[in-house]
Amino acid sequence: xxxxxxxxxxxxxxxxxxxxxxxxxxxxxxxxxxxxxxxxxxxxxxxxxxxxxxxxxxxxxxxxxxxxxxxxxxxxxxxxxxxxxxxxxxxxxxxxxxxxxxxxxxxxxxxxxxxxxxxxxxxxxxxxxxxxxxxxxxxxxxxxxxxxxxxxxxxxxxxxxxxxxxxxxxxxxxxxxxxxx
Numbered sequence: 616x617x618x619x620x621x622x623x624x625x626x627x628x629x630x631x632x633x634x635x636x637x638x639x640x641x642x643x644x645x646x647x648x649x650x651x652x653x654x655x656x657x658x659x660x661x662x663x664x665x666x667x668x669x670x671x672x673x674x675x676x677x678x679x680x681x682x683x684x685x686x687x688x689x690x691x692x693x694x695x696x697x698x699x700x701x702x703x704x705x706x707x708x709x710x711x712x713x714x715x716x717x718x719x720x721x722x723x724x725x726x727x728x729x730x731x732x733x734x735x736x737x738x739x740x741x742x743x744x745x746x747x748x749x750x751x752x753x754x755x756x757x758x759x760x761x762x763x764x765x766x767x768x769x770x771x772x773x774x775x776x777x778x779x780x781x782x783x784x785x786x787x788x789x790x791x792x793x794x795x796x
Contacts, residue, residue, distance in 0.1 A: 617725055622660045625722055626795060627715065627732045627774075628652075629741045630668035635781070637668045639691060640677065641684030644781040651784040652791060659795050661730060664718065667711050669740045669759040670695060673704040692747030696739030699758045708759055712766050719772055729774050731794040734760050736778035743778030 617623065632652055635643040656663050670678055677683060679698060683691050698704060722729055734743035734757065742757035756764065760776065767774060777794055779787035 622662065623725075623727045624660070624795070625662045625664055625727050625729045626656065626791075627664045627666055627719075627729070628656075629733060629735045629738070630665055630671070631735060631741075631781070632733065632779075633663070633665050634668075637671050637676070639670065639683055639695060641686075641691070642688060649781050649784065649787070651788050652779070655788050655791055656795075661795050662727075666715060666732075666741075669704075669708055669711055670699065672711065673707045674698055687750075689747050689752060690750045692737065692739045693750050696747055696758060699740055705758075705762075708762050711759070712762050715763060716766050716770055716772070719767075719774065720770065723772070730796070731775040731777060732760075732763070733791060733794070734776065734778045736780050743776050745778070 631638045633648045635645045635647060635649070674695065678695050680686070680691065680694065686694070699708070719729055734741040736742050736745045737747055737752050738757045739747045740757040740759040742755070743760055744754065745752050746755045746757045748755065764776060775794060777790050779790050781787070
C-alpha cells in the first residue's frame with residue numbers, strides 16, 4: 616500500500632510556523648509563514664502536518680485581551696499560559712492532542728517515517744525547551760507540548776521534539792535540517 620511517489624516522510628510543525636497570522640498580537644516575525652523554514656521543508660520532500668494552534672482554538676485570535684500588544688511579551692505570554700491552564704482550555708487541549716496521536720498512529724501503521732515535531736520556544740503553549748512563566752522565559756515546555764508529550768509516552772510513540780524561535784531563522788533552519796536529515 617502507498618507505493619506511489621510519496622516520500623512517506625512526515626514532520627509535524629507548530630501552526631504558527633506556517634501561519635504567523637495566528638499568533639498573539641505583537642509577536643509576529645513574518646507577514647505570513649517563516650520563509651526560511653518553509654523553503655527548507657518544501658525542497659526536502661517531507662510531508663508537513665500543521666498542528667492546530669491551541670491558543671487560537673481555546674482563547675480566540677486576541678487571546679482574550681484586545682490590548683495584548685501593549686503588554687511586554689513575557690507578561691502577555693504568562694497571562695496566556697495561565698488562561699491555557701484553566702479547565703476548559705485543558706479539555707480542548709486533550710481533544711487536540713488526541714487528534715494528533717491518531718494521525719501519528721495512522722502514519723506509523725502504514726510505515727511512514729515521522730521525523731519529528733517542531734514547536735516554538737518561549738511559547739506558553741508550544742514551547743519545547745523554554746516557555747513563558749512568571750513573566751520570564753524559563754526552561755520547560757508549554758502546556759500543549761507537555762500534554763502532547765505525555766500522550767506520546769502513554770502510547771509508546773517515540774518522536775523527537777525540537778523547539779525553534781521564529782526570530783532566529785538561521786538557527787531554526789539548522790535545527791530542522793538535523794531533524795529531517
